[in-house]
Amino acid sequence: MVNKFKIQGVYLVTDRPLCLYHSLSEVVRLAALGGVSLVQLREKETNSRKFLELAKYLKEILSPFSVPLLINDRLDICLAAGADGVHLGQSDLPWWEARRILGNDALIGLSLETKEDYHSLIQTHPNPPLDYLAVSPVFDTNTKTNTKPAWGLTGVTWLKEKTNLPIVAIGGVNESNAKSIIDAGADSLAVVSAICSAKDPKLATETLSKKFH
Amino acid sequence: MVNKFKIQGVYLVTDRPLCLYHSLSEVVRLAALGGVSLVQLREKETNSRKFLELAKYLKEILSPFSVPLLINDRLDICLAAGADGVHLGQSDLPWWEARRILGNDALIGLSLETKEDYHSLIQTHPNPPLDYLAVSPVFDTNTKTNTKPAWGLTGVTWLKEKTNLPIVAIGGVNESNAKSIIDAGADSLAVVSAICSAKDPKLATETLSKKFH
Numbered sequence: 001m002v003n004k005f006k007i008q009g010v011y012l013v014t015d016r017p018l019c020l021y022h023s024l025s026e027v028v029r030l031a032a033l034g035g036v037s038l039v040q041l042r043e044k045e046t047n048s049r050k051f052l053e054l055a056k057y058l059k060e061i062l063s064p065f066s067v068p069l070l071i072n073d074r075l076d077i078c079l080a081a082g083a084d085g086v087h088l089g090q091s092d093l094p095w096w097e098a099r100r101i102l103g104n105d106a107l108i109g110l111s112l113e114t115k116e117d118y119h120s121l122i123q124t125h126p127n128p129p130l131d132y133l134a135v136s137p138v139f140d141t142n143t144k145t146n147t148k149p150a151w152g153l154t155g156v157t158w159l160k161e162k163t164n165l166p167i168v169a170i171g172g173v174n175e176s177n178a179k180s181i182i183d184a185g186a187d188s189l190a191v192v193s194a195i196c197s198a199k200d201p202k203l204a205t206e207t208l209s210k211k212f213h
Numbered sequence: 214m215v216n217k218f219k220i221q222g223v224y225l226v227t228d229r230p231l232c233l234y235h236s237l238s239e240v241v242r243l244a245a246l247g248g249v250s251l252v253q254l255r256e257k258e259t260n261s262r263k264f265l266e267l268a269k270y271l272k273e274i275l276s277p278f279s280v281p282l283l284i285n286d287r288l289d290i291c292l293a294a295g296a297d298g299v300h301l302g303q304s305d306l307p308w309w310e311a312r313r314i315l316g317n318d319a320l321i322g323l324s325l326e327t328k329e330d331y332h333s334l335i336q337t338h339p340n341p342p343l344d345y346l347a348v349s350p351v352f353d354t355n356t357k358t359n360t361k362p363a364w365g366l367t368g369v370t371w372l373k374e375k376t377n378l379p380i381v382a383i384g385g386v387n388e389s390n391a392k393s394i395i396d397a398g399a400d401s402l403a404v405v406s407a408i409c410s411a412k413d414p415k416l417a418t419e420t421l422s423k424k425f426h
Contacts, residue, residue, distance in 0.1 A: 047304040048286055073261055075289035080310040091260040097293040 005068045005084070005107060007132045007166035009037030010208045011190040013072075013087075014058075016043070018196040027201045028058050032065040034205025036195075037188065040087045042072035055081035068107055075101055085109070085131065090117060099129055109168060111136040113148040118159060128165075134190065135159055137171020138181060141192075153184040160185030175204075178211040218281045218297070218320060220345045220379035222250035223421045224403040226285075226300075227271075229256070231409040240414045241271050245278040247418025249408075250401065253300045255285035268294035281320055288314055298322070298344065303330060312342055322381065324349040326361040331372060341378075347403065348372055350384020351394060354405075366397040373398030388417075391424040 012031045016024050028039055041058055043051045055077050059069050068084035071077045073092040078085060085107030088095050095110050102108065109132040112118050121128055135151045150171065151159075159167055169181045170190035178189055189208060198204035225244045229237050241252055254271055256264045268290050272282050281297035284290045286305040291298065298320030301308050308323050315321065322345040325331050334341055348364045363384065364372075373380055382394045383403035391402055402421060411417035 048306045049304045052306055052310070075292070076287060076306060076314070079288070079314050080306055091262045093261045093265055093289060093293055097265070101289065101292050 005038070005131075007038065007109075007168065008187050009189075009212055010035065010195075010205055011038045011040065011168055011170075011188045012036050012195050012205070013040045013170065013190050013192045014042055015192045015196050018193050020197045021199050022201065024054070024196075025057055025061060027196055029061050030201040031195050031205045032062055032067050034202035035209045036067060036205050038068050038070065040070040040072055040190070041077075041083075042087075048074075048077065051077050052080050055083055059083055070107060070109065078102065078106070087111070087134070089113075089136070095128070095130060096125075104129070107131045109134055111170070112159070115155075115158070118162065122162075130165060132166040132168050132188065133159065133163060134168040134170050135186070138169040138186075139172030139177065141172040153180060156181060156184040156186050175207055175211075178208055182211055218251070218344075220251065220322075220381065221400050222402075222425055223248065223408075223418055224251045224253065224381055224383075224401045225249050225408050225418070226253045226383065226403050226405045227255055228405045228409050231406050233410045234412050235414060237267070237409075238270055238274060240409055242274050243414040244408050244418045245275055245280050247415035248422045249280060249418050251281050251283065253283040253285055253403070254290075254296075255300075261287075261290065264290050265293050268296055272296055283320060283322065291315065291319070300324070300347070302326075302349075308341070308343060309338075317342070320344045322347055324383070325372070328368075328371070331375065335375075343378060345379040345381050345401065346372065346376060347381040347383050348399070351382040351399075352385030352390065354385040366393060369394060369397040369399050388420055388424075391421055395424055 014024055019027050041055055062069050070085050070087045071083050072087050075098055086098055087109045089111045090113055098108050108130055110130050111134040113136055135156050137150050140150050166187040168188040168190050169186035173189045173191045174194045195201045195204050232240050254268055275282050283298050283300045284296050285300050288299055288311055299311055300322045302324045303326055311321050321343055323343050324347040326349055348369050350363050353363050379400040381401040381403050382399040386402045386404050387407045408414045408417050
């Protein structure tokens with residue numbers, strides 16, 4: 001909200017099953033060396049104890065780089081791990097509860113799956129105390145299922161014209177389409193497999209980072 | 214910890230798939246009418262948003278009865294719903310993190326699966342600021358899988374002699390064995406199917422409650 005972190009650049013969303021050549025923690029370390037701007041820990045199957053341990057470990061890895069760590073959905077893991085905030089989807093805890101519980105210093109991002117999600121957000125909160133809005137998915141992807149139709153580049157531009165909040169594009173983002181998504185208005189590109197499944201996650205992050213220059 | 218609720222009597226652990234004759238909320242209402250002393254909302258498959266909505270709804274149902282609502286594992290749901298506390302298993306968030314995050318007024322119970330769990334608890338915290346310890350499972354059960362060998366009645370008595378904390382027995386508790394578990398030292402009996410699957414959850418709760426007299 002009044003945050004020390006600027007939401008811009010490459011945003012890594014973790015997915016352990018997609019970490020093909022390195023452990024998740026090594027992927028995160030290499031992404032940090034490659035200039036990643038933010039990491040979101042997403043764990044859907046793990047129990048809370050292991051989720052917390054992993055979050056603490058990643059926080060340790062990222063702190064020297066001053067790269068913030070967000071937790072997907074789980075405010076309690078964020079609080080217990082001392083992470084920087086949470087990323088919330090439409091079926092996660094409501095963002096206003098997260099803001100109330102985590103306080104003003106926490107970094108809170110919200111996924112919008114449709115234009116209706118944006119309209120209903122703005123209807124109740126013309127200036128929502130959020131740190132970014134995520135266009136999800138910008139393109140169709142195999143990483144996340146059950147998502148609504150993709151926003152496409154025109155969707156990114158549509159949202160950019162509506163809001164002053166930073167825009168994160170997620171879903172099907174890779175090296176080849178990165179530039180076009182940035183040109184459409186995205187401040188940050190969230191990637192999963194483009195870094196997690198890369199043989200060289202540092203190089204993959206660097207390559208994506210260069211698209212912002 | 215310094216709690217307004219006494220841990221004694223019938224303790225309902227919810228399980229929606231096991232609610233055969235009534236909705237979960239109706240089971241909870243009927244159990245409250247039957248004199249349930251505590252309800253733990255356990256949801257393993259639901260998304261956070263629906264989990265929270267259900268927690269808030271159950272809190273509304275239970276408040277007029279002054280029956281506390283605990284949330285299984287999820288501190289964030291507890292905080293957002295204004296529930297009374299959490300029940301934690303060995304693979305959930307650590308209880309000391311829960312105490313730190315929820316504060317001294319929250320009701321926090323911890324499941325012990327083995328005597329070693331008790332010893333390691335006491336080794337680090339001779340007087341742990343917990344509201345109860347749960348012997349889990351007291352008997353083998355189909356409701357919860359992957360649990361360690363059952364404590365049995367001798368296990369309940371063993372723990373009762375070790376601790377001043379209230380003891381909740383969970384796992385395979387029903388009308389026929391309730392009295393023997395109380396006689397062995399349990400302060401509270403946690404049941405799942407004995408109430409959730411009952412045709413008359415109010416009567417089932419009353420019948421179990423009478424075992425304490």
